[in-house]
Amino acid sequence: MCDRAVWAAQIEALSATHEVVVPHYGTLDSLAGMAERVLREAPPGPLAVAGHSMGGRIAFEMWARAPQRIERLALLDTSYHPLPAGAEGERERAGRYALLEIARSQGLRTMAREWALGMVHADHLGTPLFEAVLDMFERSSVAAFAAQIEALLARRDAEPLLATVSVPTLVLCGRDDAWSPPSRHEFMHERIAGSSLAVIERCGHMSPMEEPAAVTAALRDWLARPVRG
Structure with a gap:
């Protein structure tokens, strides 16, 4: 449901030196299909892949399919775990479908307001940044939201991939990210x-928007790291 607005500060800062x-x-409804689209449409040559939230899951799918194309990897506010088994997984499924029902019955902005309450740091509630998150969701569609829910519910267990990653990697999250907490990023x-870990203080799940300067600085350091021989 996110668009270029998530990365606006990073696009402005990095476009002078990198093609962003x-x-x-x-409405693609699988993470595999999303990864294949990126690999098909991305510029040729080595890629520096930065994935935020669902994008981190797509980055894992890209690595699984074409590690030779990926020169470096950044995983922001994301995770590796599959849908949990049993009651925990059913709670996640029910929660996602409840949000979808709100989107269908009351509109995307109302749904986004419910979602974002737990996704940004408390300092940002009711601010222009919070409204920008709602604006972004409202620019999407219920069909896209439904498709992405199905993709995330069917996500792979990416833990086995972690030990295979052999390129410069940044792992970053907000200290107060309740959905993808620091403990998962530490894992x-x-x-x-050889990965680097950055935990951004006073920041929730939407780190590139919430703390753009800190995230941009971490990405600059990541892009400057030498590729392993």
């Missing part, structure tokens, strides 16, 4: 050899 491409997934960092 933000994919659009439309990824410990298992991806």
Whole structure:
């Protein structure tokens, strides 16, 4: 449901030195299909892949399919775990479908307001940044939201991939990200050899928007790291 607005500050800061491409997934309903679209449409040559939230899941799918095309990897406010088994998984499924019902019956902005209450740091509630998140969701569609729910519910267990990552990797999240907490990013960092970990203070799930300067600085450092021989 996110678009270029998530990366606006980073696009402005990095475009002078890098070609920045933000994919659009439309109504694709599988993470594999999204990854294949990016690999098909991305510029040729080595890619520096930065994935935020669902995008991190897509980055894992890209690595699984074409590691030779990926020169470096950044995983922001994301995770590796599959849909949990049993009651925990059913709670997640029910929660996602409840949001979809709100989107269908009351509109995307109302749904986004419910969703974003737990996704940004409390300091941002009711601010222009919070409204920008709602604007972004409202620019999408219920069909895209439904498709992305199905993609996320069917997500792979990416833990086995962590030890295979052999490129410069940044693992980053907000300290107060309740959906993808620091503990999960610490887990990824410990298992991806040579990775760097950045935890952004006073920041929730939407780190590139909430703390753009800190995220941009971390991405600059990541892009400057030498590729392993």
